[in-house]
Amino acid sequence: MLKLTCGEFDEFEEALYGVQGRYVLKSRQQRDWRLRVLDLGGVAVMAGREGAGTVYHGVGLSGYFNLFLPITGHDMTAVDGNRFNRRTVGWMIPGAMFHIDAARPASWMTIAMSCELVLRWAAAHEDEFDASLLKKNLVIRSAAGTTALSWLVRRLFRQELNAPEELHADAAQDAARRELLEAVFALLLPVESRQVLRPKGYVDYARVLRLALELIDSVSHAPLYTEDLCSATGASERTLRNIFNSHLGISPHRYLMGHRLRVIHAALKQAPPGETVTNVCARFGVWDLGRFARQYRDYFGVLPSTALRGALNKPES
Structure with a gap:
């Protein structure tokens, strides 16, 4: 697991996974920048803590879809002008520009998923998968809420810290990756698909x-x-x-x-x-x-x- 504490945002910016872009600071820096990255082979979780209010101008890398979830400062965070709340998540497709505006120092979580794994999941759930997820960036209000995903990510980080050999054994890592994908798409499936x-x-x-x-x-x-x-x-x-x-x-x-x-x-x-x-x-x-x-x-x-x-x-x- 990558754990990074930076006095300035440049190193933090370069370490981001699944996206490429630039930060513009909106306020004076108030704290260190911190980043944790957990790579499960095709799916990676990032937990970031920014040191200032920012605007991030980015683009999803060609091989990855990304889920974005604010942890703090929900009401002060917007993606492409869409304001967040505690049930809202952002979805970014490969190759598409996006802009994240955080009026004050924020903490967030992203999950980068390889195109191969997302398309395989979509094929297995073709009668309930929303095809618009493959075509454009979206800000979605989740009927399921984000608590289950946040709790799963905390468990994964804890396991990586305490027993990485258990988490990264081949079959165990595959199971963790599948569980994480299920939790992500539970947020994104339309309400009617659960009926x-x-x-x-x-x-x-x-x-x-x-x-x-x-x-x-x-x-x-x-x-x-x-x-x-x-x-x-x-x-x-x-x-x-x-x-x-x-x-x-x-x-x-x-x-x-x-x-x-x-x-x-x-x-x-x-x-x-x-x-x-x-x-x-x-x-x-x-x-x-x-x-x-x-x-x-x-x-x-x-x-x-x-x-x-x-x-x-x-x-x-």
Whole structure:
């Protein structure tokens, strides 16, 4: 993770990720400029604290979409003349100019996402994705609110500080990246897309559910995601959500969380000598081991470390 404290804005300006531009100071500098950047491979989170009131004239780099979210000074911040509040986010597309006006020193967060990942997400959610997000800069009032995204980003920064090896294990980093994208697009999806709507054309719900459950039952060695179920069944994510909620009373995401708990439990109970909880969990996409341990204990009544010790201390037959 990049952590930068600058006495002047020039170094701060050069370190910004996913955009390119120039600051113009609107007020006397009042504090240091601070920047943290967490790179998850195709998705990067920046948390910035500016030292003065500014106008930033920028352009999104060709390979990245950007989400912009003020943390402080919402009512004193505007993008392209659009004033913010606590439910408002800015969306910047590659290659388009934008102007951020902060009348006083502000703190903010941005998430830079590669075009490849955004387009892949859009394809998987084509029946609810707003195509205008791919065409122009927007300032959007989110019906969902920004609290969940802000909390997730704080968890990611904390994990990077305390246990970076857990966060950046291949499967764990992929899971963190997916979770962050889901949180971003939860802010951007139109309100009507969250309603249970009848999909276009005929969909054999029983067949889709059967194929999804067969895939889940057959995979016990790697993480599974809702996107994998969509690929296996040919159903969109919204259709899959409707089917799972209608037939099982639970979303695909929640069902997969339970599946992950069970396969990790089995892996811990069968662990060979020298295995660790961290290694097992990382293989299944766990990036926040402390949070997962609490979920595991709620589900099985013991901590993962206790389950592993029981397996390693089991006498050979």
